[in-house]
Amino acid sequence: MLGKRPASLYKARRLYKNCLPAERSRPYLRGHFLYFRPNTLTEAVRALAASGGQILAGGTDFFPLLVDRPPSECVVDISGLRELKGVIRDPQYIRIGGLTTWSEIIKTPLPRCFDALKLAAREIGGIQIQNRGTVAGNLCNASPAADSVPPLLALDAEVELVSHSGSRRMPLVDFIVGNRKTQRRPGEILSQVLIPRTIENAASTFLKLGARRYLVISIAMVAVVIEIDSARRVRQARVSVGSCSAVARRLVELERDLIGAPITSGLGSLVTAAHLNDLSPISDVRATATYRRDAALNLVGRALDSCGGNA
Numbered sequence: 001m002l003g004k005r006p007a008s009l010y011k012a013r014r015l016y017k018n019c020l021p022a023e024r025s026r027p028y029l030r031g032h033f034l035y036f037r038p039n040t041l042t043e044a045v046r047a048l049a050a051s052g053g054q055i056l057a058g059g060t061d062f063f064p065l066l067v068d069r070p071p072s073e074c075v076v077d078i079s080g081l082r083e084l085k086g087v088i089r090d091p092q093y094i095r096i097g098g099l100t101t102w103s104e105i106i107k108t109p110l111p112r113c114f115d116a117l118k119l120a121a122r123e124i125g126g127i128q129i130q131n132r133g134t135v136a137g138n139l140c141n142a143s144p145a146a147d148s149v150p151p152l153l154a155l156d157a158e159v160e161l162v163s164h165s166g167s168r169r170m171p172l173v174d175f176i177v178g179n180r181k182t183q184r185r186p187g188e189i190l191s192q193v194l195i196p197r198t199i200e201n202a203a204s205t206f207l208k209l210g211a212r213r214y215l216v217i218s219i220a221m222v223a224v225v226i227e228i229d230s231a232r233r234v235r236q237a238r239v240s241v242g243s244c245s246a247v248a249r250r251l252v253e254l255e256r257d258l259i260g261a262p263i264t265s266g267l268g269s270l271v272t273a274a275h276l277n278d279l280s281p282i283s284d285v286r287a288t289a290t291y292r293r294d295a296a297l298n299l300v301g302r303a304l305d306s307c308g309g310n311a
């Protein structure tokens, strides 16, 4: 593949405007391409294996991180891989292609338990960002403030990673391991996010607090999924909090304490500060650690009340 210049190879002058003039005019640099836009997943993983290049999807995190520098490695632009776009339902899972954009998530009819993910999608940047930004990009960028992570954790999501040598799957909770750190190996593409179809009728919600109402990085955000039984008591509860630790976290003790609670009593009153002990918020330009912890406690209470009210 690298020997012959593929039809979908672009010189990407804008991307490389800061390269030396000699490099700019030659898409193959020292035997490699600078920018490649494959049409199939097979082509993409082969190009990644051969080049060790960087993946570009919607570019909404990729380009801001470069500031005004050119990319340091070859770029494999996967935005043309139609097979990674859209949502598919099979008997066991709802599968979200890695290249599905936030606008597509908002528009796609999905079961009730996805309401939190749809609410999060509406909060990701503005409409232009939602049209370009992808689900996999948000997860692989692994920002502590990535808005999709709490709702996907609350859905027990798994991710599939595909490389030249095969594919593997893991729970999302294991995939993101730190601030901008994931278990993704070089050459792997996050091809899809899989949601087990176990609690589709559960109520769910997402609340985000920022310094202003729109176009803002989260100070804290919360996703809640509540399933009730025929006696209108909680059968299953999932609560996750983002922006209050390096990686968004499920509040497992609170989830346990909610089981069996009657939804009529107002679930929000059941959360205590101790339920948030596993969070480790930091102080930064957006908020102090104390404010974040307090905000998270309030958001969890409100999200539980709202979810219980709609369950």
Ligand SMILES: Cc1cc2nc3c(=O)[nH]c(=O)nc-3n(C[C@H](O)[C@H](O)[C@H](O)COP(=O)(O)OP(=O)(O)OC[C@H]3O[C@@H](n4cnc5c(N)ncnc54)[C@H](O)[C@@H]3O)c2cc1C
Pocket: 054, 055, 056, 057, 058, 059, 060, 061, 062, 063, 064, 078, 098, 099, 123, 124, 125, 126, 129, 132, 133, 134, 135, 136, 137, 138, 139, 140, 141, 145, 146, 147, 148, 184, 188, 189, 190, 191, 215, 216, 217, 218
């Ligand atoms: C103005 C602005 C506002 C924003 N607001 C928000 C917000 O409110 N909330 C929020 O959570 N985010 C926000 N973002 C961040 C961004 O839009 C999202 O994280 C988006 O989902 C990233 O997707 P992308 O396709 O653009 O990723 P890209 O920028 O293309 O890629 C991001 C990273 O993921 C890797 N990558 C991408 N796709 C894959 C894949 N399939 N497999 C493996 N690696 C991959 C890339 O190599 C790169 O390291 C904002 C960004 C901007 C510019």
